């Protein structure tokens with residue numbers, strides 16, 4: 153299955169696993185890459201560039217296929233050692249980087265000089281065009297449905313993807329709400345060159361997280377996500393739980409005057425508690441509306457195979473018949 157994205161990253165299928173904090177570690181990244189997609193290690197989950205270098209080495213022991221690293225630019229006061237992470241990526245021989253969260257311009261020269269292809273994840277056409285203008289090799293277009301940070305424009309993929317197709321010259325992939333072969337065919341029909349999935353890959357055997365997280369995704373319906381942190385203009389789509397509902401009450405009650413410190417108990421340091429200890433009410437964690445389409449916990453390989461087979465069958469029979 154060749155598209156501009158498979159060509160760009162040297163992979164078999166145009167299926168990418170988006171960076172996921174506390175989830176995107178070597179076991180998942182390698183499993184996705186071994187299945188013919190592009191697995192991604194999430195740099196900031198590793199506390200130092202040295203630890204990232206180790207994780208890259210660990211991933212290389214698990215797969216001889218291409219994999220990538222996600223670099224998320226956070227709006228935090230104490231900035232992580234981004235130059236150090238970039239060095240670990242380059243010295244580790246990684247050839248694909250997913251950037252997200254903010255303008256990646258500062259890391260592009262070093263990455264490009266080392267032959268690394270950069271795909272920037274963004275939630276609006278203006279940011280996608282900016283990414284193209286500054287020299288990103290591809291864009292991941294993250295619709296309003298997505299788990300994580302959907303931005304503040306609230307444009308779902310049925311509109312965002314064809315708009316991206318109208319405007320962009322670089323290849324782009326559809327992110328947010330992607331689950332199966334139907335998603336892949338629909339994304340391609342709307343002009344994308346592939347798909348990016350977060351939540352769906354979180355509910356796979358190899359995702360190195362507590363079984364409670366996977367069970368919660370399987371149990372959830374499309375009605376079970378909430379948008380939090382909107383008053384701070386850092387909107388995040390999360391799975392609802394006791395902490396999330398408490399957080400939403402605070403947001404309503406405090407209104408525009410809300411500060412990060414007001415909601416820190418529900419968001420700060422939550423991920424390890426949820427992902428590794430399985431404490432499902434510890435706080436807010438990202439999850440997409442696509443949870444409503446997830447009913448099982450396959451291996452990443454089985455998932456990718458199913459997606460490809462279903463997509464090919466839809467194109468051959470259902471859509472082929474329409475064109476006859």
Ligand SMILES: Cc1cc2nc3c(=O)[nH]c(=O)nc-3n(C[C@H](O)[C@H](O)[C@H](O)COP(=O)(O)O)c2cc1C
Nearest residue numbers: 170171172173252298299300328329350351438440
């Ligand atoms: C648990 C979780 C953690 C995530 N963490 C990050 C992150 O650290 N950096 C990032 O760029 N995106 C992150 N994302 C977003 C995903 O990479 C991806 O863009 C998103 O999940 C796509 O939407 P979907 O969940 O509907 O597939 C996260 C998503 C989830 C579900």
